[in-house]
Amino acid sequence: MTAEVDLYGVFVSPLLLYAVAALVLTAVLRRGLSAVGFYRTVWHRALFDLALLVIVLGGIVFTADFLGTM
Numbered sequence: 540m541t542a543e544v545d546l547y548g549v550f551v552s553p554l555l556l557y558a559v560a561a562l563v564l565t566a567v568l569r570r571g572l573s574a575v576g577f578y579r580t581v582w583h584r585a586l587f588d589l590a591l592l593v594i595v596l597g598g599i600v601f602t603a604d605f606l607g608t609m
Contacts, residue, residue: 557603561596568595 543550569588572578581587 553603554600557599558596561592561599564599565592565595 542553544553544556545551565588568591578584578587
């Protein structure tokens with residue numbers, strides 16, 4: 540993860556792009572978990588959402604490193 544992404548002359552860390560992708564994916568997962576009633580079994584919803592975001596971000600970074608992108 541040493542390369543930077545050039546967005547119209549602005550160099551952006553790939554981690555920022557991964558974090559945005561993880562945020563979008565986490566929002567979709569949160570909506571799905573809420574629809575099936577999963578949050579009734581969760582003790583602290585905000586803490587669970589933060590942990591879910593970190594896990595999804597870790598998965599995205601691991602997958603990107605495994606595939607060799609960016």
